[in-house]
Amino acid sequence: MSLAVQNVEKGYGGRKVLQKVSFTVQPNEFICILGHSGCGKSTLLNLIAGFLQPDSGSITVNGENVKGPSKARSVVFQEHALFPWYNIVDNVAFGPIVQGKGKTAARETAMEYLRLVGLEDVAESMPEQLSGGMKQRVGIARALASGPDILLMDEPFGALDVLTREMMQKELLRIWLELKPSVLFITHSISEAVYLADRILVMKNGEVAKVFEVSMSRPRSNALPEFAQLVQRIQSVLTLE
Structure with missing residues (x-):
């Protein structure tokens, strides 16, 4: 199931939270959305889930506009609820x-x-x-x-201790490789994004600032030079004014 986000904007109280965000997700693709707090990551996920509607632009799944929640798009929050x-x-x-x-x-x-x-x-x-x-x-x-065809995950491991978080990352990849839904995974952690994703969307100030392709084969290790190099490249985008 393919997802397309095209020129999506969303604001609250006169403040733009998302500005002309565009990207696509292919069937079975694992996408991480990375960025600092307040950059619009969770708002974007809520729009894709159908909990919110964009002020302008469109979100489509297989060419059909997202008008509300659907069993085809399941959400995992940071709090298990x-x-x-x-x-x-x-x-x-x-x-x-x-x-x-x-x-x-x-x-x-x-x-x-x-x-x-x-x-x-x-x-x-x-x-x-x-x-x-x-x-x-x-x-x-x-x-x-x-x-679901699309699994939306809003910092699901953010409240876990380091060892449990690492175990959950491995478990998630195992499940994804078995079932192959499309995944959109929000995180603050650069290393988590590099470990998990096929592509990483780096968000800053309500926009997609950069997209990184992750070509390393799985399973990945943060001890590999290419892992550390990609982390540094993403860090430079996040810290650049």
């Missing part, structure tokens, strides 16, 4: 039930995706019994259970 009154399997089954699946079929779908993220053993646990990393894996399973 699990329902505390549901156990894990029922949290994941919620989307399929809303889409019209019966409870038994929805729970079977939920278990399939809990197995994918390695959490089938905690299916009957409650959210407060899980670690932060486990909760985010549940959030990913819940997003995938709706069968």
Whole structure:
């Protein structure tokens, strides 16, 4: 499923948050959107999700305008937002039930995706019994259970400790390589973007300042000279006035 963002602008209270943002995402492509706080990354993701509408420009999926949320575009937020009154399997089954699946079929779908993220053993646990990393894996399973073509991820690992974050990056790549949705992943971390992405969109002041192609084969290591060189090139764009 292809996504096209064309000359999109969005403002709040007279302040332009996004200015003529344009890019495309090809089927199965992993895109990271990188930039400092306040550069418009999350606003852009909310527009693509259909939670907001642009002031001007267009966002299309397979040529059709995005007019609102869709099961074809699932979102994973930094905060997992699990329902505390549901156990894990029922949290994941919620989307399929809303889409019209019966409870038994929805729970079977939920278990399939809990197995994918390695959490089938905690299916009957409650959210407060899980670690932060486990909760985010549940959030990913819940997003995938709706069968999306596009997975939108808004700094999903930003609140995790370093070791858990690195583990989650590896897990996400494993899942992506198996299911191959298109992914838009927002991050503040340059090294995270270089580790994950096919392409990196660097945003500054509401605009796409630079696009970097990442040609390194996977799995990638930050010990490689080309990894460090790309990090430095991206850093120079972010720090340039």
